[in-house]
Amino acid sequence: MMVKAMDKDEIIKQVKTLGFTRGSYIVFGSCPMAIVGIRESSDIDLLVSHELFDDLKSLGWQQIEKSPNDRPLVKDDFEAHKNWDFSSYKPTLQHLLKSADIIDGIPFASLNEVLRWKTASGRPKDITDIKLINKYLAR
Numbered sequence: 001m002m003v004k005a006m007d008k009d010e011i012i013k014q015v016k017t018l019g020f021t022r023g024s025y026i027v028f029g030s031c032p033m034a035i036v037g038i039r040e041s042s043d044i045d046l047l048v049s050h051e052l053f054d055d056l057k058s059l060g061w062q063q064i065e066k067s068p069n070d071r072p073l074v075k076d077d078f079e080a081h082k083n084w085d086f087s088s089y090k091p092t093l094q095h096l097l098k099s100a101d102i103i104d105g106i107p108f109a110s111l112n113e114v115l116r117w118k119t120a121s122g123r124p125k126d127i128t129d130i131k132l133i134n135k136y137l138a139r
Helices: 008-018 031-035 050-058 093-098 111-121 124-137
Strands: 025-028 044-048 073-075 078-081 101-103 106-108
Touching: 008 031, 008 044, 008 106, 025 031, 025 093, 025 111, 031 101, 031 106, 031 111, 031 124, 044 050, 044 093, 050 073, 050 078, 111 124
Parallel strands: 025 106, 044 078
Antiparallel strands: 025 044, 073 078, 101 106
């Protein structure tokens, strides 16, 4: 996986190259923060439908094990997850799509959802991101 900082334009360009069907995925992780200019992202996390996950696997995306509950498929800058089951907050694709911010035709998880996940995760990098999101939302 390449590690480089990506801004809004780069993320949108990369996601559009995938050509995924609307409703089969949402961009999550730190990308919703990059989209509004809070900070850049080093990868593109996707929560995808089980069908799309299986399709990507058959297309040769590599499965890695980040933790017992976190076994995404990876390709280039992308990580595709079929569930978001690695903190006490476990949103479904359908739940995230209901409040998604659609930017250039791409569904991004709302900042409120990112905040809920990062608060539940509580890793050092999440604490920093929580402060950045709260500052942004308070504007």
